[in-house]
Amino acid sequence: MSSKFNNNPTAKSERITRLVENLYRNMPEIEPARAVLLTESYKETEGEPIIMRRAKAFAHILANIPITIRDEELIVGSSTLAPRGCQTFPEFSYEWLEAEFDTIEKRSADPFYISEETKKQLAEVHKYWKGKTTSELALSYMAPEAARAIEHNIFTPGNYFYNGVGHVTVQYDKVLEIGLEGIIREAAAELAGCSVGDGDYARRHCFLEAVIMSCAAVIGYAGRYAALAAKEAQQCTDAERKQELLQIASNCERVPAKGARSFQEACQSFWFIQQLLQMESSGHSISPGRFDQYMYPYYKKDLDEGRITRDQAQELVDCIWVKLNDLNKARDAASAEGFAGYSLFQNLIVGGQDEDGRDVTNDLSFLCIWASAHVFLPQPSLSVRVWNCTPHELLVEAARLTRTGIGLPAYYNDEVIIPSLMNRGLTLEDARTYNII
Template sequence: MSKYTIRNTPKTDRITRLVNHLFEKMPQVESERAVLVTESYKQTENLPIILRRSRAFRHILENIPIVIRPDELVVGSATKAPRSCQTFPEFSFEWLEAEFDTIEKRTADPFYISEDTKKALSSANQYWKGKTTSELATSLMNPRTLTAMEHNMFTPGNYFYNGIGHVTVKYDEVLAVGFRGIIERAKNELEHCNVGDENYAEKSTFLEAVIESCEAVITYAKRYARLALKEAETCTDEARKLELLLIAHNCATVPENGANSFYEACQSFWFVQMLLQTESSGHSISPGRFDQYMYPYYEKDLKSGALTPEFAQELIDCIWVKLNDLNKARDAASAEGFAGYSLFQNLIVGGQSAPGVDATNDLSFMCIEASKHVMLPQPSLSIRIWNGTPQDLMMKAADLTRTGIGLPAYYNDEVIIPALINRGLTMEDAVDYNIIGCVEPQKAGKTDGWHDAAFFNMCRPLELVFSRGMDKGVQVGPKTKCIAEMTTFDEFYSAYKAQMNDMISLLVNADNSIDVAHAKRCPLPFLSSMVDDCIARGKSVQEGGAIYNFTGPQGFGIANMADSLYAIKTLVFEEKKFTLLELKEALDHNFGESASEKQVEEITVKIAEELAKNGKTVDDRAIQEIIETVKAASASGDGAKYKKIKEMIDEVPKFGNDIPEVDEFARDVAYTYTRPLETYKNPRGGIFQAGLYPVSANVPLGAQTGATPDGRLANTPVADGVSPSAGKDTHGPTAACNSVSKLDHFIASNGTLFNMKFHPSALKGQSGLEAFCALVRAYFDQKGSHIQFNVVDRATLLDAQKNPEKYKGLVVRVAGYSALFTTLSKSLQDDIIKRTEQGM
């Protein structure tokens, strides 16, 4: 008999209406925030930057339009229209202006933008030329770093163009004492500052900014209280009128004060969640251990009779809908990498409350039930698993997994807790970890983790080995030994490591430059008010105010690299089936396939440049003739020879099939990224830590990568995370899990990502769920860190590609997040379709 109240509460009509309202129209770009932040900055040019930030935040919250959407029980919206977005010109704006006329028509994450909005944004953006964080960051970078970025060795796009995100704040403190309590703490700290202290000037202005930001939030909530009262006065529906009066009471009480009820706690939570994303355009603002900090309010109200489980479930469902109302516009290239309008708001349940003490409670189950009710991508629901996790909770999670929604993702306490302790966290803090964004662990309310700090494509340095560091005629990497002179595999592998080490150092330079730019131009006092120990230190998060400071860029393509290097070691140096020069020729010719678009473009540019040097006219017609000639030439020649090389490569064992010698090779390949990276430090006094996951950037960055020695064709997706290459794991799910578990998940403390896809029949019935749970536990017993699933058959996905109107509600797991399948770019859809479809 279970000790938990496991309910399958029916979804209410209200939730259906709220979900339908969200998706009635295309998301819009709105201009109000950009106009207001610009107005404020123009008025505060002589103030310290931290006070300019708090004044701007206050000006926005006092003047931005507010709405209460029909049927809402929890209120607060960043935009007038559902699923729409504001813009943040203080971080970057040029890309949006360049896409004014294309953003509505692009394949990934389109947004409608009216002509009036374009005019308003263009006017506001004039002020920001030369003043953005992205421009300052660029000016701080080493020239070689900029060259490496131009040649797609890595991209630090998240913080380069956007605000800081990837954080979980002290929701529990706001629920307990409200912002009035945080203001009192800041005032007390300010009163104890001595005007003669060496840091008085900076600390006092920071504390003033914290106080002003928190007061602004209280003012904003009271605006909603007045709006709810106003709507109640004219409401003729008595039931709705009562709801509006309750909303007014909640907004007048929280988040100024501590919450006295579960309903107030829900409203207070939402104001924090939404307004963090109004202050800054950073994504992955993650709710963390929602079932833990919300449970005391639920338990108290349930015992007193003030709350029914059914109404509590409806409130949670309402929050789940609201999490899908938040949105963000990215540039076209980034939209391809993050396709699906995702904000990566990771909410996690389960795990431990103390070493060896299970933390599961009724809300753990209700959170899973809420995701089943709304069937939407947000929140990015996760579950912590350890040896003491109740089977009831595992089965509840598995039941959600088999819906095909791609939720929840599963995380292993037995790996993540010791990995965090190894990075300097106390045992108490490590046990209380949550997940940020996709797969990144951290301690809530104490960490500035800079997760997702860059995407590093491990295949690109391999290309540089074959060209002695040259790319498109430019010396991008070091001049390693010519492949014609290499007589041993160790020489080749050493050259790869040299290219890797060089690119990693440039990545670090890019991240640190961006880090400094945010501290100087866009510190965030509101966020910092809810992260320890910013108030005591008198520093914003961006200046090193957090207790734990990390930078976590992620590498991907491990399977490609492992399979490539293993094939070179076996076929070139051991069996001598072909030489490195012959392999290079095959790679240059895409294994005998027609030239890729990238190759055609490169060759065309070279030919056109030579013609121009010789004084010949190169017009559009001439360019097209060159393109056709290059394409025709690429389809002829030694195609059969190159295809034979690919056939030999395809026969070599691949990662993901429980073959010890290949798996050990993959482990070592991963170290070429994870070990060098952790030797570097960031400007906030913290260290770099590696992640091994791509979000979904393995698709667009794969499109910028040539053919690789594992048989992968040019411009096709690179393997995602620590997963085997798509279609290469042919020995079943257990074999794939065994291979992936042999990687060192402890060193990749910024998170690893393992994707699996099952046919729906594999999880059918009680026995299917039990077998599924056993697979997860067995993988975690072998010290795997994370695993997530798509449960959908290939035929359904193919039909959804052809007939998207029939599958508007089809949610799938993309990478570290889920998204509506029909909102993804075709290249990303294809990547999901190609993943190996396992049976149990």
């Protein structure tokens, strides 16, 4: 009996091999740009509501942080100039980093290179943050016994004490469909409906203004990449790469401002959102969720209309997998030992069912599994939803990946998880659409 799935593995392009090699050529590096720009903004907004301060700082960072397009990449947007580099987040904490300035490059777990100039710049901006960090706020809420227990390593809040919390999956599908301009329109309409007589007017007004400002900042950031790609295309002498750069420029002019019209635009739009969530919040487990579901319509449309081949689509997915490993963060030495491997735990899950209980495995589900085999790196934390209607072909391809020893994918059982979620109060329809954080 023939399969309804085209489960013939796609080829790994040589581009992906070179992108991975470039990613791991040097030790990850700590860069100071975000911390410097954040501090500049915060100094100018003292006394304003904190949500507006955060939005203005985010906008200032995205308008001024150095940007780069790495050789050969098709999906652009990098938080640092150095591959696998990281920015710092002094609004959460900084004292642990200063204490490790001279050891972070030599530690056994997740070392980072940090230049003397970067140390100097960070030490200067850290002066502003004394008494203003979230870790200091958290400590102020603790009983003296709890603080002493942390000091003596009896327990530690670790990651969540020094960094953002994360653990979210956002509505990527909404951005892909209506773009950030659509979200701005929604926020502006709600803002217009606010009345100064409302009890929550001040809070809602500030929040909606911050939403509009933040979305506009991301659109401006994408525009910077469009301009950079166009400039590099003008200077490029290789005809094939020149065309790629022109396509990148076109993509970034369109998304994530507007809805995606093609699979490549959808990939680029997804990536800007994923990258900048991390840039803004320093969270853990900012997870793409059901990637094979919200990306599939763009893939299928392009495939059906002959605008893309499966191999070309596979290369784009592989490029996203590379980019997910480009994101990085520096943790304190104790947390680094507990979470060694520079992991950000970005969980991406394929398969499963829709709200009506129909299996939704599709061709992109397979491309995601093969992307993990091609790139062969820890991110994304690939997972597979399994249940009694999971196609045999998907289980076989997942098992092939397991046999490589990479430690992926993780398997999640719908027939246990869905009833468990219903026991917690979710409807059957909502429980069927779960993803893993």
